[in-house]
Amino acid sequence: MEAAVALTGDARGRAASQPGDGGEKTPPERKVYMDYNATTPLEPEVIQVVTEAMREAWGNPSSPYPAGKKAKDIIDTARDNLAKMIGGKPQDIIFTSGGTESNNLVIHSVVRHFQHTRSAEGDGAVPHLVTCTVEHDSIRLPLEHLANEQVAAVTFVPVSKVSGQVEVEDILAAVRPATCLVTVMLANNETGVIMPIAEISQRIKALNRKRAASGLPVILVHTDAAQALGKRRVDVEALGVDFLTIVGHKFYGPRIGALYVRGLGELTPLYPMLFGGGQERNFRPGTENTPMIAGLGKAAELVTKNWEAYEAHMRDVRDYLEERLLAEFDKQRIHLNSRFPGTERLPNTCNFSIRGPQLQGRVLLAQCRTLLASVGAACHSDQVDRPSPVLLSCGIPFDVARNALRLSVGRSTTRAEVDLVVQDLKQAVARLEGPPGARGASS
Ligand SMILES: Cc1ncc(COP(=O)(O)O)c(C=O)c1O
Numbered sequence: 001m002e003a004a005v006a007l008t009g010d011a012r013g014r015a016a017s018q019p020g021d022g023g024e025k026t027p028p029e030r031k032v033y034m035d036y037n038a039t040t041p042l043e044p045e046v047i048q049v050v051t052e053a054m055r056e057a058w059g060n061p062s063s064p065y066p067a068g069k070k071a072k073d074i075i076d077t078a079r080d081n082l083a084k085m086i087g088g089k090p091q092d093i094i095f096t097s098g099g100t101e102s103n104n105l106v107i108h109s110v111v112r113h114f115q116h117t118r119s120a121e122g123d124g125a126v127p128h129l130v131t132c133t134v135e136h137d138s139i140r141l142p143l144e145h146l147a148n149e150q151v152a153a154v155t156f157v158p159v160s161k162v163s164g165q166v167e168v169e170d171i172l173a174a175v176r177p178a179t180c181l182v183t184v185m186l187a188n189n190e191t192g193v194i195m196p197i198a199e200i201s202q203r204i205k206a207l208n209r210k211r212a213a214s215g216l217p218v219i220l221v222h223t224d225a226a227q228a229l230g231k232r233r234v235d236v237e238a239l240g241v242d243f244l245t246i247v248g249h250k251f252y253g254p255r256i257g258a259l260y261v262r263g264l265g266e267l268t269p270l271y272p273m274l275f276g277g278g279q280e281r282n283f284r285p286g287t288e289n290t291p292m293i294a295g296l297g298k299a300a301e302l303v304t305k306n307w308e309a310y311e312a313h314m315r316d317v318r319d320y321l322e323e324r325l326l327a328e329f330d331k332q333r334i335h336l337n338s339r340f341p342g343t344e345r346l347p348n349t350c351n352f353s354i355r356g357p358q359l360q361g362r363v364l365l366a367q368c369r370t371l372l373a374s375v376g377a378a379c380h381s382d383q384v385d386r387p388s389p390v391l392l393s394c395g396i397p398f399d400v401a402r403n404a405l406r407l408s409v410g411r412s413t414t415r416a417e418v419d420l421v422v423q424d425l426k427q428a429v430a431r432l433e434g435p436p437g438a439r440g441a442s443s
Helices: 002-008 044-056 066-086 099-119 137-148 168-174 197-213 290-328 361-367 389-393 415-433
Strands: 093-096 128-132 153-157 179-183 220-224 243-247 257-261 334-336 349-354 404-408
Touching (some): 044 066, 099 137, 099 220, 128 137, 290 349, 290 415, 361 415
Parallel strands (some): 128 179, 179 220, 220 243
Antiparallel strands (some): 093 257, 243 257
16 A cells, blocks of 8 residues: 555654663563654654754844845745645744644634724623633633633533534534634544534624624634644635644644634734734744744645545554454453544544553553553643543543543554554553453452
């Protein structure tokens, strides 16, 4: 298979392999990284353009002489590449430090815009924002903060326990006269569930036409596409969104990001969070990080060129992983937490639990000698023993959610690595449960 051959011939994803110390008799234990939703390694081509830019494009992009011009050209090319990746216009992209900043920028901007436009009308209303219960913390926490400060009202719409998705009708039902933003992620980082963003945008657009006649504020639609980019086609026209968050380190790019804003500053207002030297047309000032922007552009170019091959390869390996899990463990013991009948999901994500009183996700992972994965969002890795609120929101029972592991495969993960991981899990379970008679003794 072309994709597999092209994608597996290097050391990516095996960066965690332990080097031998030279004198040991037994080979070092092989590590297999399956946490690509947490972060991805840089593609070699990305490292190359980052390095070149560091060496050769160090000029200030705002300087009028050749060194500055060279840096500016690199930034323009990267912007073009990002725009192509999402089917948007280059002038609608601004560079940010990452997903957290892009998400915060959208939220704070719509609140500022509401305050500017509505306070002139003196109706005293606070802006209202709608989101769902499984968003990343970089959406949830700024919204909770604004609500706690009574600067905004927020509705967290529960996701369906049947589909794992937020239902379009539930989003619409949450809308109020003062609603100015709907923000729903494109793909969930823990389950991989794809949210119905195109349908939400369409319905909100139709509603906006009616609201305009009554003098109500326009509702803008934002999607956080951090997890979807590089794993499936993402197109801002098909999605119909006003804002879209881009995160480089989820698609083999550097740890910066960008924000797409439809008709930036003309159709869609954007209020900066920072004030400074005028870069990014004042929407996000600060001297541009040319090398990282160059790398982000290269990573985007690779996605545009290869996303179908990436998707097919990841789906093949992930489906094989699920098949092997069901074959190697008693089917009754495996619960595939991210499979909701009829719901689309990311091609690389497998969230599952092995039932058993001793098999809490963290405990099991700690027993694994090969597998490197997580129990949920990487940023919650310090929260011991609490099952993922995302899984609980999706209707996964407490005892099952407590045992959950999130495995996410990447461009270079192989079926042979899946075999190693499944054996590793079997051995870890056997060590935790002891001989058959001991099973369940410590519950
Ligand atoms: C869905 C989603 N949104 C936003 C982010 C935030 O990205 P960053 O931590 O790079 O700012 C992440 C990263 O884990 C994510 O998974």
